[in-house]
Amino acid sequence: MYQNLEDYLNEISHYLAVKEGSGEILSEIRSHILEKTEEKFGSVTEEEVGKVILTYGLPRQVAAKYLDDVEIVSPALKRYLFFYTGILFFCHSAMASLAYLLKISMLSFPFLYIPSMDVWQFLAYLPMAFVYDLGLVVIVLYFVTQRNNETRLPWPKLFSIRTSQNGLKKPKVAFLIFILLAFTTLLYFFIRYGAIFFVSMNDPAHPVPLFGPDASTYFSILFLSMLACEAAGYALRFINLSRWLDLIRVSVILFLLQFVWNAPMKVDFPKIHGVDVQFTAMIFLLIFTIHIAFRFLKNLISIIHK
């Protein structure tokens, strides 16, 4: 009995998730290492066994070689994993939003129980919802993988990703969901509080807007319009990947941005904890404008170049 060899085999067995025969596998490795040690060194001591163990490989890698055909989710189903999770999370978020807005709790399949929430509970609920949805999809795909037949899962045509012939990136469902969620959340804030920029939200019932009422309404509408334009343009990419559509999208955003730069009212920025909010906001706005202008030029040059 060589303790280092037994420790090594124990470590391998920890990773060796085979249905049967793990004992035989370990016995065979034990026998191999001992014979190799004997042939190589002429005798078998713990130190020499240790040297042979080093050449056999790391326990996790050794075990992994026996697990080639054991899959949790087939690689062929990987795109379903993200796609289904995206759809599920979208529905889940929508229902959670309803629970939050209407102050109701609901029992629903497959989300089980969605409680009535305040704003912070709602924001904390979303990441948990995502993890739950991902887990649920993994369980379904696990059973599909284990059945090992040609079960054809539904794939709505509306979301089919077209291959690009003009060098444009394929749109991603997750990103579209992200934009829509951001838009919905900000729209809710605007409807409820008349603003989307706040200094403080310590008291969710009475958040403190960053600007006065006129400026708040003005900038909120402009930024919400830009976000809506971005979301609509991105959604259109699923139907038609076109440089022209992208150009129109950034042109509209650029057009809206000039109203931000040329606001008709005087905007007083508060000082928060000594931070110059006006300067910070201008820097962000400048970076955003440069980014949009760059996208505009990139699309324009591509179209002209073609």
Next chain:
Amino acid sequence: MEIDVANLEIEMNRGFLQILVLLALEQKMYGYKMIKYYEQHGYTVEENTLYPILRRLEKNGLIKSEWDVSGDRPKKFYHITALGRLVRKKALAIWGEQNDMLKNIMEVNSHVSKS
């Protein structure tokens, strides 16, 4: 580039090693002896690659195994089955056809590069 070649070799060896095992196991052998046998023929195979292949072939009924506990330490001996011989025959035929095809294409390529 070296990594790519190494990966390519691993991919190519996957099928090749199975044929090699089916050929070697015409006589009863255990894992360590098989590695030595291949080394005598100029082919090096890692032990942690060989054993999983042996297990897979056994699972598919192409080889059989039995433990010999008469010596100092137990050894698991393998030998080919009738199904294994049949599969080996087909695999060798496929390998031969692929080899011929490769030679043909290389010959055509050499003519093209000369002209």
